[in-house]
Amino acid sequence: MVSASKKKSRQYSVECLAYGFIESPQNSAMPMCPICKGSMSNESMRPCKLKRQQHRETAHKDKKDKPLEFFKNLRDEFQGRMTKSTVMKQSPQEVTNVIALSNSSVSRRIDEMAADIES
Known part of the structure; x- marks a missing residue:
């Protein structure tokens, strides 16, 4: 009998900051956009997917060319x-x-409060 393989859970890395993501306060393993507070899935943390991540280019076009210091x-x-x-x-x-x-x-x-309700 073959045991079920565990799904790999990636941990947030400081390298995500270069792509514009910080560590989510709700789940430290998930990346979060500090601009719109949107969290990304754990699957999106693969380095190749982070490089292709279009979030900054689609949701925050004005911030796509900002340097690393801006996101820090x-x-x-x-x-x-x-x-x-x-x-x-x-x-x-x-x-x-x-x-x-x-x-x-x-x-x-x-x-x-009563005055607010009456008005």
Whole structure:
């Protein structure tokens, strides 16, 4: 009996940056376009497919001739942003302590929402 072969899963490589892709925050094995936040399939990570990748030329024509430094800056900017997963890594006490929950704040917010709904 022949065992089923495992499907090869490629890992993101820094070399993908030369083609305009960064590591996806949702799945570190997948490449992601930092311009439109679109993720590519694992199958598209083959070096020959990355070289033929038409994403930059079709979706971002104005960025197709940008140097590697441009995409490094995009990557650094993207990684520096505060994301939902970053907030969720904080302790719940830190997050809730920042939210003002005094009676006057809650009452004012309710009044503002009621006024918005009425208008």
